[in-house]
Amino acid sequence: MADLDAFLRQDLAEAEARGLRRRSQVLDPLGGPRFQDGRQKLLSFSSNDYLGLARDPALQEALCAGARAFGTGSGAAHLLGGHRSAHAALERDLAAFTGREAALLFGNGYLANLGAITALLGRDDHIFADRLNHASLVDAALLSRARLQRYRHNDLQHLEALLQRTPARGRRLIVTDGVFSMDGDLAPLTALAELARRYDAWLMVDDAHGLGVLGSTGRGSLEAFSLSPQDVPVLMGTLGKAFGVYGAFVAGSQSLIDFLQQRARSYIYTTALPPALASATQAALLLVQQDHWRRQHLQTHIQRLRQGLKSLAWSLMPSDTPIQPLLVGEAEAALNLSQQLRQQGFYVPAVRPPTVPQGSARLRITLSALHQDQDVDALIAALQDCHHAS
Secondary structure, eight states, X not given: OOOHHHHHHHHHHHHHHTTOOOOOOOOEEEETTEEEETTEEEEEOOOSXXXXXXXXXXXXXXXXXXXXXXXXXXXXXXXXXTOOHHHHHHHXXXXXXXXXXXXXXXXXXXXXXXXXXHHHOOTTOEEEEETTOOHHHHHXXXXXXXXXXXXXXXXXXXXXXXXXXXXXXXXXXXXXXXXXXXXXXXXXXXXXXHXXXXXXXXXXXXXTTTTTTSSTTSOOHHHHTXXXXXXXXXXXXXXXXXXXXXXXXXXXXXXXXXXXXXXXXXXXXXXXXXXXXXXXXXXXXXXXXXXXXXXXXXXXXXXXXXXXXXTSSSEEOSOXXXXXXXEEESHHHHHHHHHHHHHTTEEOOEEOTTSSOTTOEEEEXXXXXXXXXXXXXXXXXXHHHHHHHO
């Protein structure tokens, strides 16, 4: 039998040689968007905490109060005694926030996507997925054993061609990110909803990076496109990004939620989210709706960054969201640029294959409401220095 460790060492060495090996980094918070790695203090442009809620005092207090009331863990799956009043209250609030009849909590977005898609589709069904969808949507489609067809990114003509030539038998699901996590652009949701209607398909949107950020009241991509629950019957949202906590949910009709309670394996067979996190998320929901200045700050920062980086050889990809990818090209070049910025006190991670396609390695710059104008200006100046030095 082959030596397992020898195989693993060889694989890791090959990844290292191609500039593709990943490593966790310890970054402890210092306040706002600043972190400390050992002795070095870093200004971070890496977090999905878009509204700056993850360390907000209101959420901290709600978390502590929830822990005092419910303990640190739920102790069981929702259906086996782990469901608390905090969970039920949060599900009601999330349903109201998204304008739907009901919502169902999951441990995280990966579990929510796995649960919803594998419950709704099976071997004789069809899934049409954007090629740049999040990995959890791809894995969920594969696990469902439905026929998976991936259309070119945001290419409506390609999607329609696939729909046209697919036999009418079986259920059909079109599934897309609302905001694409590595490109920062939006799916053409209005057109996708129209195609779903025309070809008798359901539309599911993973709005992990849209909820809290997009729309006049932060209700996400669907609000930005003025779409109804009938247009998008299956909505998935996460709680660990703009909401600053952890977890995820699926929202839709009462029938959908009742169905998922019976069929979604990643809901049925996992321990319920800690109820203290549900309490903290309720506090986050209030701030998302009240603190409009957070979204206003984000929009100001987005425009400031894009204007300041116009003259660089590396190009910012088209994006009106807090995700601002700076396209570099080769993995080693992106990694080197990230390291140069780190030496100047900035943490901006390089994203490399297989997360993004070959030749499209990038810096994934993410902005937060807690960044100040001078923070954005400092990053612009540092990138300009790196550009002149290269």
